[in-house]
Amino acid sequence: MIDKDLLKNMTILYAEDEDSIQNGITETLxxxxxxxxxxxxxxxxxxxxxxxKTKIDLILTDIKMPKxxxxxxxxxxxxxxxxxxxxxxxxxxxxxxxxxAIDLGISSYVLKPIDIYKLKETLHKAIEPKxxxxxxxxxxxxxxxxxxxxxxxxxxxVTQSRFAAMGEMINMIAHQWRQPLASIGTAAFTLKxxxxxxxxxxxxxxxxxxxxxxxxxxxxEIEFYVQNLTTTIEDFRNFYKSDKKVLNKTIDSAIHNCLxxxxxxxxxxNIEVQLDxxxxxxxxxxxxxxxxxxxxxxKNAQEKLLEKENHKLILEICTKDIKNTVQIDIYDxxxxxxxxxxxxxxxxxxxxxxxKNGTGIGLYxxxxxxxxxxxxxxxxxxxxxGVCFSIILPKKIHL
Ligand SMILES: Nc1ncnc2c1ncn2[C@@H]1O[C@H](COP(=O)(O)OP(=O)(O)OP(=O)(O)O)[C@@H](O)[C@H]1O
Ligand SMILES: [Mg+2]
Numbered sequence: 001m002i003d004k005d006l007l008k009n010m011t012i013l014y015a016e017d018e019d020s021i022q023n024g025i026t027e028t029l030x031x032x033x034x035x036x037x038x039x040x041x042x043x044x045x046x047x048x049x050x051x052x053k054t055k056i057d058l059i060l061t062d063i064k065m066p067k068x069x070x071x072x073x074x075x076x077x078x079x080x081x082x083x084x085x086x087x088x089x090x091x092x093x094x095x096x097x098x099x100x101a102i103d104l105g106i107s108s109y110v111l112k113p114i115d116i117y118k119l120k121e122t123l124h125k126a127i128e129p130k131x132x133x134x135x136x137x138x139x140x141x142x143x144x145x146x147x148x149x150x151x152x153x154x155x156x157x158v159t160q161s162r163f164a165a166m167g168e169m170i171n172m173i174a175h176q177w178r179q180p181l182a183s184i185g186t187a188a189f190t191l192k193x194x195x196x197x198x199x200x201x202x203x204x205x206x207x208x209x210x211x212x213x214x215x216x217x218x219x220x221e222i223e224f225y226v227q228n229l230t231t232t233i234e235d236f237r238n239f240y241k242s243d244k245k246v247l248n249k250t251i252d253s254a255i256h257n258c259l260x261x262x263x264x265x266x267x268x269x270n271i272e273v274q275l276d277x278x279x280x281x282x283x284x285x286x287x288x289x290x291x292x293x294x295x296x297x298x299k300n301a302q303e304k305l306l307e308k309e310n311h312k313l314i315l316e317i318c319t320k321d322i323k324n325t326v327q328i329d330i331y332d333x334x335x336x337x338x339x340x341x342x343x344x345x346x347x348x349x350x351x352x353x354x355x356k357n358g359t360g361i362g363l364y365x366x367x368x369x370x371x372x373x374x375x376x377x378x379x380x381x382x383x384x385x386g387v388c389f390s391i392i393l394p395k396k397i398h399l
Pocket of ligand 1: 164296300301304332334336337345346350351352353357358359360361362363364387
């Protein structure tokens with residue numbers, strides 16, 4: 001917004017060789033709160049401009065002056081400050097000079113004898129664009145600081161959300177490991193039992209062979225389960241590697257990798273996962289980020305489904321190509337999302353699970369990953385017996 005009292009506290013360099021005019025105008029300008037630096041000719045004006053300690057906001061100058069005329073002074077000042085507004089004072093007969101002044105990009109002129117109100121209006125108009133530009137620059141600077149702050153906040157949230165996911169991961173690893181660990185335990189116990197109970201008569205060749213086959217099978221079993229444990233750890237480790245590279249692949253591997261991590265946990269919750277993967281388009285994706293989104297959505301669905309009793313718990317993941325995009329729908333039959341909170345669930349820190357330590361950043365982060373990092377869309381709808389989160393990803397990310 002432009003201040004009506006814009007001229008107040010401005011500093012003007014005023015070049016005029018006639019004392020009586022200069023004194024009169026200077027006195028009146030001072031009454032408006034303007035600081036005036038006076039010069040008697042162009043040369044003095046130029047030196048004063050170059051030596052000025054405070055910033056000069058505008059030049060007001062006569063044209064015809066001894067030593068150096070006003071236009072030459074303006075030309076030389078423009079070499080130092082390309083955009084400073086200039087108002088000239090002129091008489092009717094100086095039309096030629098006026099044309100030259102226009103070439104020099106003079107902001108405006110006032111005719112002599114000077115009408116002080118006209119002069120004030122002209123100065124006001126001349127300075128207005130400069131002030132607007134300065135205000136715009138100032139606002140831009142503030143905006144940039146805000147944008148920067150926002151980026152930093154987002155970084156903190158990414159870390160928070162990864163920590164939250166890590167807690168859940170530990171739970172999932174525990175589920176994933178329970179079965180192979182139990183099997184290794186059983187195999188080791190069986191081996192020990194066979195030895196301690198002298199189950200094989202080692203004096204007989206046939207029994208010795210039987211024992212070695214038995215031992216080999218059990219050791220193979222143990223090796224298989226150890227491999228299984230290692231793969232689980234690799235899957236989780238991969239998820240925690242940060243994505244630096246955009247890949248170009250179908251969405252299937254992100255879905256399968258996510259399910260590898262969650263499968264046992266979902267099974268333990270009696271949730272049936274139904275897949276209908278029709279998409280064939282290859283996509284630009286940061287795979288771990290996309291897996292993170294799937295984990296957030298699936299985890300939410302699981303938490304909702306676990307509140308249901310006497311109910312067949314279903315999670316559906318469907319993909320399809322729509323022209324140059326891929327749509328992924330993740331549906332759970334855990335009941336509708338309350339209409340009152342539907343618009344809020346993507347806001348940071350919105351959670352209806354505060355008593356269960358829900359942080360409320362899962363969906364917020366997911367939206368950022370899909371919409372900012374992948375130029376896609378993430379939205380939610382109540383359909384059939386529950387909620388469907390839809391993700392639309394373009395084939396190409398414009399970097
Ligand atoms: N499938 C769903 N069915 C019903 N409500 C859901 C579903 N998914 C999300 N919500 C609602 O959206 C809210 C926000 O989800 P979000 O994942 O952002 O946070 P949270 O699950 O509460 O906590 P966290 O950040 O730890 O995941 C949830 O608290 C829940 O009320
Ligand atoms: Mg969540």
